[in-house]
Amino acid sequence: xxxxxxxxxxxxxxxxxxxxxxxxxxxxxxxxxxxxxxxxxxxxxxxxxxxxxxxxxxxxxxxxxxxxxxxxxxxxxxxxxxxxxxxxxxxxxxxxxxxxxxxxxxxxxxxxxxxxxxxxxxxxxxxxxxxxxxxxxxxxxxxxxxxxxxxxxxxxxxxxxxxxxxxxxxxxxxxxxxxxxxxxxxxxxxxxxxxxxxxxxxxxxxxxxxxxxxxxxxxxxxxxxxxxxxxxx
Amino acid sequence: xxxxxxxxxxxxxxxxxxxxxxxxxxxxxxxxxxxxxxxxxxxxxxxxxxxxxxxxxxxxxxxxxxxxxxxxxxxxxxxxxxxxxxxxxxxxxxxxxxxxxxxxxxxxxxxxxxxxxxxxxxxxxxxxxxxxxxxxxxxxxxxxxxxxxxxxxxxxxxxxxxxxxxxxxxxxxxxxxxxxxxxxxxxxxxxxxxxxxxxxxxxxxxxxxxxxxxxxxxxxxxxxxxxxxxxxxxxxxxxxxxxxxxxxxxxxxxxxxxxxxxxxxxxxxxxxxxxxxxxxxxxxxxxxxxxxxxxxxxxxxxxxxxxxxxxxxxxx
Numbered sequence: 360x361x362x363x364x365x366x367x368x369x370x371x372x373x374x375x376x377x378x379x380x381x382x383x384x385x386x387x388x389x390x391x392x393x394x395x396x397x398x399x400x401x402x403x404x405x406x407x408x409x410x411x412x413x414x415x416x417x418x419x420x421x422x423x424x425x426x427x428x429x430x431x432x433x434x435x436x437x438x439x440x441x442x443x444x445x446x447x448x449x450x451x452x453x454x455x456x457x458x459x460x461x462x463x464x465x466x467x468x469x470x471x472x473x474x475x476x477x478x479x480x481x482x483x484x485x486x487x488x489x490x491x492x493x494x495x496x497x498x499x500x501x502x503x504x505x506x507x508x509x510x511x512x513x514x515x516x517x518x519x520x521x522x523x524x525x526x527x528x529x530x531x532x533x534x535x536x537x538x539x540x541x542x543x544x545x546x547x548x549x550x551x552x553x554x555x556x557x558x559x560x561x562x563x564x565x566x567x568x569x570x571x572x573x574x575x576x577x578x579x580x581x582x583x584x585x586x587x588x589x590x591x592x
Numbered sequence: 593x594x595x596x597x598x599x600x601x602x603x604x605x606x607x608x609x610x611x612x613x614x615x616x617x618x619x620x621x622x623x624x625x626x627x628x629x630x631x632x633x634x635x636x637x638x639x640x641x642x643x644x645x646x647x648x649x650x651x652x653x654x655x656x657x658x659x660x661x662x663x664x665x666x667x668x669x670x671x672x673x674x675x676x677x678x679x680x681x682x683x684x685x686x687x688x689x690x691x692x693x694x695x696x697x698x699x700x701x702x703x704x705x706x707x708x709x710x711x712x713x714x715x716x717x718x719x720x721x722x723x724x725x726x727x728x729x730x731x732x733x734x735x736x737x738x739x740x741x742x743x744x745x746x747x748x749x750x751x752x753x754x755x756x757x758x759x760x761x762x763x764x765x766x767x768x769x770x771x772x773x774x775x776x777x778x779x780x781x782x783x784x785x786x787x788x789x790x791x792x793x794x795x796x797x798x799x800x801x802x803x804x805x806x807x808x809x810x811x812x813x814x815x816x817x818x819x820x821x822x823x824x825x826x827x828x829x830x831x832x833x834x835x836x837x838x839x840x841x842x843x844x845x846x847x848x849x850x851x852x853x854x855x856x857x858x859x860x861x862x863x864x865x866x867x868x869x870x871x872x873x874x875x876x877x878x879x880x881x882x883x884x885x886x887x888x889x890x891x892x893x894x895x896x897x898x899x900x901x902x903x904x905x906x907x908x
Binding site (some may be wrong): 540546 | 688
């Protein structure tokens with residue numbers, strides 16, 4: 360399924376599945392971003408009773424801001440952080456040299472093509488391939504940033520298909536709270552506010568579970584982590 | 593200057609001795625009575641003691657760095673407190689510029705005015721100018737939903753977290769004849785009296801507390817704890833007269849005012865927390881609540897203490 364000789368983005372696979380070709384200042388830049396995220400949000404993790412994750416996981420989270428995965432990354436224990444890669448839209452992150460540097464070198468994102476008509480590679484197969492290399496993934500199953508008043512948009516089906524392909528990897532719901540207030544869409548000055556990242560109990564797709572049932576169950580698991588006080592728009 | 597140094601040294605050694613004794617007692621109590629960390633009172637006590645160590649270390653470092661160090665330290669306290677406060681407000685997207693201005697304009701300007709000793713402006717900058725300009729920043733976005741609530745919340749956040757806290761380092765700017773170079777001890781006096789009052793109210797309440805004083809606000813506060821704590825903190829304040837420009841009687845009276853303001857400040861901040869359905873303001877130290885939880889009584893007493901000392905003892 361995965362074609363490494365794709366003409367649309369020729370060096371994609373080699374650059375973002377291995378960190379060998381990483382830009383020399385990508386490391387310091389990522390440290391700076393983590394420090395900045397802590398200074399602005401004083402972010403704290405609420406772990407599930409099992410404690411901080413030690414095994415390979417697929418984290419799936421609510422998505423309202425570009426900083427979402429940075430917060431998850433910030434609170435993960437360093438060992439887990441190093442192997443955790445966000446799944447992000449290629450068309451956004453390959454737009455300019457700067458976003459390419461941030462997306463690929465700094466965040467080591469798994470860049471997938473979202474447009475079904477034009478894409479040359481199946482995103483789910485690519486995510487599965489990344490899991491096979493030992494990485495953990497951060498996935499935003501809403502598919503896009505949520506700008507509505509609803510707490511959570513309907514899920515896209517990628518989470519289900521990925522879990523079918525790699526049933527041994529547990530899916531962990533992660534609720535990110537308050538970050539949408541720190542930097543709403545269209546603003547460029549972040550407001551310092553305390554954010555929390557809440558990790559739920561891991562779940563897996565059942566052997567004969569229908570797609571929609573699983574997606575509903577996963578969505579409910581994520582929603583159940585949202586704090587009741589988090590009502591501010 | 594040397595006299596000030598030796599007073600400061602005596603005070604620091606005294607505080608460290610006190611904290612060492614407190615730490616040992618806390619650890620012994622924990623080993624004996626709460627080995628599995630299940631006794632909430634003992635855990636609370638140890639959390640307080642740990643917070644004091646951090647407080648003493650930070651204030652000590654800031655004192656060594658001089659006036660600039662103290663001002664920067666309290667500016668950071670204001671930043672962290674404002675972050676906690678705004679997190680609990682129900683602001684909307686239209687408040688974005690007002691909030692950005694609160695953090696990145698009003699806060700630095702207030703501390704700059706304190707640093708340059710411009711009393712005439714820092715005493716009114718937030719109550720007058722921020723009060724008028726912040727709602728203008730908000731109204732330009734055209735969102736009228738809960739408008740008065742929103743601007744009032746932002747104004748309150750600034751008053752509590754920036755205006756009040758900035759009056760602690762402002763004590764350094766007072767010019768008191770015969771007390772030159774020792775103003776840092778006024779901060780020590782204020783912080784020690786308020787903190788001792790907090791913990792002694794807690795201890796008296798645990799030992800003799802029967803009658804709840806404000807059951808709907810703070811179920812752990814009792815009349816007995818309040819009276820015992822205020823009385824003993826007042827005595828401690830009087831006993832600390834030698835680090836202040838006051839006589840023992842004056843020091844005791846000031847300590848009384850400060851502890852009363854601190855007590856009622858704690859109640860006010862509890863009421864806000866209850867309203868917002870939270871137990872703590874934040875989590876600056878894991879499991880030990882937020883910065884405002886530790887500073888609420890200092891916040892309410894600082895401006896009052898500052899003005900009494902300024903009108904009673906200062907030249908300027």
